[in-house]
Structure formats: structure tokens, C-alpha cells
Amino acid sequence: MQAATGRTHKMISYAKYGYIFIAPFFIVYAFFMIYPLINTFILSFKENGTEHPELWVGLQNYQYLLFGEAGNRNANAIQSQFLNSLGNTLILWAGNFVVQVILSLLLAVWFSDVRIKIKGTGFFKVVMYLPNIITAASVAGMFLMLFGNTKYGAVNSLLLKWDLILEPFKFINDVWSSRILVMLIQSWMWFGNTMLLLMSGIFGIDPSIYEAAEIDGSSGANTFFRITMPILKPIFIYVFITSMIGGLQMFDIPYLLHEGRTIRPSLETSAVFIYQNFHKTFNYGYSAAASMILFAITAILGVLIYRFNTDSTAPVKKRKAK
Amino acid sequence: MADSYNNSNKAYRRNLMIHSTIRLIVCILLTIICLLPIYVILINSTRASSDIIESGISFLPGADFFNNFSKLNDPTIENGVYTKTYNVLIGYRNSLIISGCSTILTVFFSALTAYGLTVYDFKLKKFATGFILAIMMIPMQVVSTGFLEFMAEIKLLDNYLPLILPAIAAPAVVFFMLQYMKSSFPLDIVEAARIDGCGEFRTFMQISLPIFKPAFAVQAIFAFVTSWNNYYTPSMLLVDGDLNKKTMPMMVSAILSNDKLTDYGVRYLTVLLSILPVVIIYLALSKFIVKGVALGAVKG
Numbered sequence: 270m271q272a273a274t275g276r277t278h279k280m281i282s283y284a285k286y287g288y289i290f291i292a293p294f295f296i297v298y299a300f301f302m303i304y305p306l307i308n309t310f311i312l313s314f315k316e317n318g319t320e321h322p323e324l325w326v327g328l329q330n331y332q333y334l335l336f337g338e339a340g341n342r343n344a345n346a347i348q349s350q351f352l353n354s355l356g357n358t359l360i361l362w363a364g365n366f367v368v369q370v371i372l373s374l375l376l377a378v379w380f381s382d383v384r385i386k387i388k389g390t391g392f393f394k395v396v397m398y399l400p401n402i403i404t405a406a407s408v409a410g411m412f413l414m415l416f417g418n419t420k421y422g423a424v425n426s427l428l429l430k431w432d433l434i435l436e437p438f439k440f441i442n443d444v445w446s447s448r449i450l451v452m453l454i455q456s457w458m459w460f461g462n463t464m465l466l467l468m469s470g471i472f473g474i475d476p477s478i479y480e481a482a483e484i485d486g487s488s489g490a491n492t493f494f495r496i497t498m499p500i501l502k503p504i505f506i507y508v509f510i511t512s513m514i515g516g517l518q519m520f521d522i523p524y525l526l527h528e529g530r531t532i533r534p535s536l537e538t539s540a541v542f543i544y545q546n547f548h549k550t551f552n553y554g555y556s557a558a559a560s561m562i563l564f565a566i567t568a569i570l571g572v573l574i575y576r577f578n579t580d581s582t583a584p585v586k587k588r589k590a591k
Numbered sequence: 592m593a594d595s596y597n598n599s600n601k602a603y604r605r606n607l608m609i610h611s612t613i614r615l616i617v618c619i620l621l622t623i624i625c626l627l628p629i630y631v632i633l634i635n636s637t638r639a640s641s642d643i644i645e646s647g648i649s650f651l652p653g654a655d656f657f658n659n660f661s662k663l664n665d666p667t668i669e670n671g672v673y674t675k676t677y678n679v680l681i682g683y684r685n686s687l688i689i690s691g692c693s694t695i696l697t698v699f700f701s702a703l704t705a706y707g708l709t710v711y712d713f714k715l716k717k718f719a720t721g722f723i724l725a726i727m728m729i730p731m732q733v734v735s736t737g738f739l740e741f742m743a744e745i746k747l748l749d750n751y752l753p754l755i756l757p758a759i760a761a762p763a764v765v766f767f768m769l770q771y772m773k774s775s776f777p778l779d780i781v782e783a784a785r786i787d788g789c790g791e792f793r794t795f796m797q798i799s800l801p802i803f804k805p806a807f808a809v810q811a812i813f814a815f816v817t818s819w820n821n822y823y824t825p826s827m828l829l830v831d832g833d834l835n836k837k838t839m840p841m842m843v844s845a846i847l848s849n850d851k852l853t854d855y856g857v858r859y860l861t862v863l864l865s866i867l868p869v870v871i872i873y874l875a876l877s878k879f880i881v882k883g884v885a886l887g888a889v890k891g
Contacts, residue, residue, distance in 0.1 A: 283710075283711050283712075283791065284711060284712060284713035284714070285713075286707070286711050286791045287707050287708070287710075287711030287712070287713040287716060288707075288713060288715075289707070290703050290704065290706060290707025290708075290711070290795075291703075291704045291707040291708060291719055293700050293703065293704070293759055294700060294701075294703075294704040294723075294759065294760045294765065295719070295760075297700075297756060297757065297759040297760040298726070298760035298762075301738070301753070301756065301757040301760065302726070302729065302734055302757070302760065304737070304741060305734040305735075305737035305738035305741050306729075306733070306734045306737060307737065308736075308737030308738075308740060308741050309733070309734055309735075309736045309737030309738075310737070311737075312736055312737060312740060372621075376618075376621075379614050379618075384607070385607055385610050385611045385614065386611070387611060387614050387615055387618060388615065389618075391878075391881075393618045393621075393622060394881050395874075395877040395878075395881055396622045396625050396626060397621060397622070397625055398877075398880065398881055398884065399625055399626075399629075399870070399873060400625055402816055402820075402869055402870070402873045402880075403629075403820075403866045403869060403870065404819065404820040404822070404839070404840050404843070404865055404866055404869065405820060405822060405840075406820075406822040406840035406841075406843050406844045406865075407840065407843050407862050407865045407866045409844075409847075410843055410844065410846075410847040410858075410861075410862045411628050411629075411632055411862050412628065413847060414632075414635075414847075414855070414858060414859065414862070415628060415631060421643070421644050421855060423631060423635075423647060423648050426647030426648065427647055427648050429647075430647055457624070457625070461625075462884060465881065465884040466884065511728075514728050514730065517730065517732075518730045518731075518732050520732065520822075520823050521822050521823065525822075525844050525847070525848070527848075528850055529850055530848075539732075540732045540823075543732060543735065543736065544732075544735070544823075544827070547735070547736050547739055547740075548827065553736055553740060556735075556736045557736040557737065560732065560733045560734070560735065560736050560737075561733075563730075563732065563733055564729070564733040567728060567729065567730060567733065570728070571725070571728040574728075
């Protein structure tokens with residue numbers, strides 16, 4: 270080519286710099302994430318516990334976790350524990366998501382309403398994001414003391430003082446009150462974040478659409494369901510699925526919210542299950558198999574994000590262009 | 592005609608007034624809910640334990656803040672449990688070392704990676720970009736078993752390296768920086784620098800990085816706060832229980848899970864001290880942070 274055009278100098282290729290610049294990322298990622306992932310995969314096929322850690326057992330760990338085994342008490346115990354942890358994860362995540370999304374959607378719509386301005390929006394945003402910045406371990410400790418089981422817990426002492434209850438209520442030990450507490454703490458921490466995400470989506474909507482709707486006499490609720498929600502759909506799905514993936518990782522709050530030595534079984538999420546198995550009981554096989562199951566769920570959810578995002582953004586753009 | 596217009600206008604305005612008042616009230620209530628727990632912690636850390644036990648919640652500070660603080664640092668109280676499990680200066684130091692190093696690594700190497708993927712053309716570019724997008728969602732929990740086993744094998748347990756070095760590969764930050772560079776980094780600058788005989792690394796270090804600085808400051812704040820707040824990884828890897836290595840969140844959880852420590856004033860104080868640095872950073876930089884939250888995510 271170059272000879273044909275009569276040029277004598279060579280084009281300088283900068284491609285190698287591309288490889289050099291991205292190399293550190295990929296080397297470190299391979300070392301600290303990919304190899305551990307493969308290692309987890311391998312460990313999930315090995316014997317449990319500390320007696321024969323090198324013994325290959327095939328799919329036995331998966332079988333025990335998901336189906337148990339007739340007549341094998343240990344296997345059935347670990348199965349019920351694992352399924353319980355999946356159920357807990359789902360309950361805690363769903364409860365937290367409903368509260369969090371209703372709140373943040375409402376606030377996002379309010380804060381970006383051009384017709385009815387709220388004074389001090391900037392201040393409210395800063396305050397509402399604050400809980401997200403605080404260390405989760407400290408948040409757990411904070412609520413543990415506020416909702417302590419004994420009469421010295423702040424809420425209990427208040428309720429006793431007002432004679433609303435006779436005995437201190439065991440907020441932390443009761444199954445449902447502890448779950449609701451975790452849901453509320455999670456919502457408390459995350460609604461500001463979700464609100465800001467949704468707001469950025471709403472600000473992307475052309476204000477002239479709202480003006481047109483107002484001139485046509487569309488009511489507030491109608492505008493919300495017919496205009497805001499359809500346009501927000503992609504970012505809403507993004508929030509939904511990232512929150513779900515985040516929910517699968519829920520660890521700090523459920524793990525730390527207990528009085529005494531052992532964690533509450535009603536709060537044992539999958540992440541806690543995994544942690545307990547490799548940290549406390551050294552059952553690497555179980556924790557690895559549980560991790561791989563969690564990985565499969567995360568991967569499916571991740572694929573869904575891309576599917577939804579590519580499917581549903583197209584009509585929105587068209588509508589905007591009109 | 593004019594009268595009826597005025598009337599409807601008045602009704603419309605009153606309607607708006609009512610709506611905005613309701614909204615303001617809800618917002619104020621939420622503000623209280625957001626701040627109340629933190630306020631209670633703050634107040635109770637200044638009260639003596641006996642006072643908290645006797646009179647429950649109070650909205651006025653007590654006078655025992657320094658008393659609580661000296662109890663926390665007194666090795667003779669409770670057989671020295673406090674000084675054995677919690678030391679605020681060591682906690683700050685350790686958390687600061689880990690978070691500071693991670694932040695610098697994350698921001699620098701993410702910028703480097705994103706720059707490499709934006710400025711240069713090479714065969715694997717598309718694959719590399721797609722790969723980084725695909726792995727963004729993989730959570731640490733999923734690989735932790737293999738990670739822990741691997742670190743134990745190469746004798747890196749109880750060492751800060753596996754807490755700091757993985758920060759070099761932060762897919763979400765790379766993703767943000769890719770978006771940013773695509774939209775607002777003029778590639779002509781790189782060309783111009785080349786013509787002037789500037790080497791590729793020098794172009795990145797001395798010309799491109801200063802341009803990115805303001806935009807990446809937000810990412811740096813987030814990286815720092817995330818790392819500071821991380822409880823999972825440090826508690827997984829630092830297993831020998833040495834106080835000198837523990838991070839702040841680990842110390843707090845150690846104090847709180849010890850139900851023999853019943854001095855409530857001191858317990859509240861430990862929580863307060865652990866959240867203080869991030870709250871101060873947040874309040875000082877809240878404007879950037881609130882703007883920055885949505886930046887990374889929207890474009891996805």
C-alpha cells in the first residue's frame with residue numbers, strides 16, 4: 270500500500286500503547302477476581318470441612334444445598350439453612366425495595382416538578398443522601414442501640430415511659446420486627462441514592478412534553494402514569510435490577526444486627542450464609558457452591574439489564590425526537 | 592368573565608399552595624427521620640451511661656463527653672476491654688491507609704485504562720470495553736471463598752495488600768471515565784502533543800490527567816467513602832485479631848457485639864467516632880457528591 274502511493278515513511282502504530290495502558294487493569298483483575306472465581310468454582314466440587322479438603326465430590330455440595338439427601342441429617346440441615354437464607358434475602362430485599370422506591374419516586378417527581386417548587390430542595394437532597402454515606406457497620410450499631418431488646422434501648426425506654434408497653438419489646442429477637450427493622454434500615458440508607466438516580470432520569474425528559482400535557486388538561490396523576498413512568502422505564506428497570514443484585518449481597522446490616530454471640534436466623538441472608546460457612550465453620554465446599562449459585566442468579570439479572578435497556582430505550586428516543 | 596377567570600386563578604393558586612405545603616411537610620418529616628438517629632447518637636455520646644439508663648432519650652446534650660472519651664481510652668476499666676478492642680487513632684490510621692491508597696490506585700488506573708480504550712485503536716479494544724461492562728455487576732461475595740483460599744495459600748492473610756491492590760481494577764469507575772472521555776475529551780490534544788514530540792505516557796500524565804481532574808474528584812470521593820465503609824473484605828482477610836491492623840468498622844462491630852460492655856455512653860461514642868470522618872467529608876463536599884451520584888449510572 271505504502272509503496273504504491275509512493276510514500277517512503279512508515280505510519281507509526283500506537284496500538285501497543287493501548288495494550289500497555291489497559292494491561293494493569295486486566296492483570297490485577299485476573300489475579301484478584303478471575304482466578305478467585307475459578308478457584309471458587311473448583312472448590313465447589315471438593316469435599317467439605319477440614320478433614321479431606323482435597324477430596325473431589327462432584328456435584329454433591331450443590332445437591333446438598335439445593336435438595337438435601339434423604340436420611341442424611343447434615344445435608345438436610347444445610348439445605349434448609351441455605352433455602353432459608355435465599356428466602357430471607359428475597360424477603361428483606363423486596364420489603365426494602367418497595368418502601369425505598371415509593372419514597373424515592375415520590376420525592377424525585379416532587380423535586381423536579383416545575384409547577385410546584387419546594388423550598389430548600391438542595392438542602393433536602395443533601396440530607397436525604399447522608400445516610401448512604403455512613404458506614405453500614407456503624408448504622409447497624411446505631412439501630413441496635415436505638416431498638417435494643419432491653420429496657421435500656423432508646424425506643425423501648427421511650428415506649429415504657431409513655432406506658433405504651435409494659436414489658437420491653439424484643440425488637441431484635443422477634444422474627445418479623447427484626448426483618449422489618451432491616452428493611453427500614455436498608456430503605457433509610459438507600460432511598461436518597463435511588464431518588465437521585467430517578468431524578469437524573471426525570472431531568473432528561475423534555476419539559477415541553479409536560480407543558481403540552483398541562484395545556485391539554487392532563488391531571489397530575491395522569492401525567493405521572495402516562496408520561497413520566499413510560500419515559501422513566503429504562504432507568505427504573507436499571508434501578509430495579511441493580512438494587513436486586515445489591516440485595517443479593519446484603520451483608521453488613523443483617524450480619525451485625527444481633528445482641529449476643531450468634532446472628533439472628535431470621536436475618537441470615539445468602540451473603541451471610543456464605544461468610545459464615547467459610548469464616549466460622551470452614552466449609553469451603555458449601556460456601557463455594559452457594560457462591561456459584563448466587564453468581565448464576567447475578568449473571569441472569571445482569572443479562573436482563575442489557576436486554577431491557579436495549580429494548581426499551583429505543584421508543585423513548587424516538588418519542589423525544591418528535 | 593374576568594371575574595370568573597380571577598376566581599379560578601385564585602382556586603388554582605390555593606391548590607398550588609396546599610400542594611407545596613404538604614410536600615414541604617413530608618420533606619421536613621423525612622429530614623427528621625434521616626437526622627434523628629444520628630442526632631441521638633451525638634447526644635447520647637455526651638451523656639453518662641446512668642443518665643441514659645434512667646431517663647432514656649433526651650434532646651439536650653449532657654456533660655460527660657470527655658468522661659466517656661477518657662473511659663474509652665482507660666486500660667483499667669472492664670479489664671482493659673475497651674483499649675484492647677477499640678483505639679480511635681489506630682482505627683483512623685488503618686482505615687486512612689487502606690482507603691487513601693485504594694482511592695489513589697482506583698482513580699489513577701481507571702483513568703489510565705479508560706484513556707487507553709479511548710485514545711488508541713487496537714484489535715482487542717472492543718472486546719476489552721465489552722468485557723469491562725460485563726463484569727461491572729460481579730459482586731465480591733461471589734468470589735470471596737476462592738479469594739480467601741487463594742490469599743491464604745500465598746500467605747497474604749492479615750496483610751493490607753489484598754485490600755489495597757484490587758482497587759487497581761474498578762470496572763464501574765472505568766465505565767464512568769469512559770463515558771466522560773467519550774463525551775468531553777478532545778482527542779486533538781493528543782495529536783498536537785504527538786506532533787510536538789511528547790511521549791505517550793507524558794501526554795497522559797501531564798496533559799490529559801490535569802484535564803480530567805475536576806471530573807474525577809467525585810469518583811475519588813466515592814472510592815474513598817466506599818473503601819472506608821467496607822466491613823466485609825477487611826473482616827474476611829484480617830483474621831488474627833490484632834488491634835493494630837483493624838479498620839474502623841471492624842473495631843466498632845467488635846465493641847457492639849460484645850454485650851458485656853454495658854456503658855451506653857461509651858458505646859454511643861464509639862459509633863459517633865467511627866462515622867465522624869465520613870460525615871465531615873460529606874458535609875464539606877456535599878454539593879459535588881449529590882451531583883455526582885447520578886453521573887455514572889444514567890448513561891448505562
